[in-house]
Amino acid sequence: MSPFATDSGLAADADGWLSAALRIESPNCDRRPAGEAVSLVVVHAISLPPGQFGGDDIVRLFTNSLDTTAHPYFAQLVGLRVSSHFLIRRDGGLIQFVSCAQRAWHAGCSSWQGRQRCNDFSLGIELEGDDDSPFEEAQYATLQDLLRRLLGRYPIAAVVGHSDIAAGRKTDPGPCFDWRRLAALGDLPGSVLGEP
Secondary structure (H helix, E strand, C coil): CCCCHHHHHCCCCCCCCCCEEEECCCCCCCECCCCCCCEEEEEEECCCCCCCCCCCCHHHCCCCCCCCCCHHHHHHHCCCCCCCEEEECCCCCEEEEECEEEEECCCCCCCCCCCCCCCHHHEEEEECCCCCCCCHHHHHHHHHHHHHHHHHCCCCCEEEEEECCCCCCCCCCCCCCCHHHHHHCCCCCCCEECCC
């Protein structure tokens, strides 16, 4: 069930935190450039270890507490400092790591419509998933509700995948993500989606 089942979490507070989300603060963020408005949402997918769901390793990665000796894949993550604004778990649970007012470190080297440094003007939403597994109904429900709230508060012009802003470097949210489900969301302007 979506965490927005009641109206209690309809909007972010003045500091950019949603009351409907579990708040776990990441240190991997900083201030947006002065006067920069949020105009882009970037949808990602992540699983740690790859292809495994349900553990706490994503949270540990975003809070710089991941034991990089716990799995062979983690060796390549040593020293990595990343985050996102939100994570949507497989069961639809919503975690917020960074205030919407802050710049989360989710996009990396990126560009959208000629603008570089997408972190400056975007919100990052991670879905617990990968390129090979269909996403869960509960994740789509939470994502749609979250996007409704964000679109109601910020001048968002586009909702795109990480692959759209880092082509050739990133593939997420991947071929199993159903962009048509978001297209069915009536509140989204027709031109905002990264995929047809």
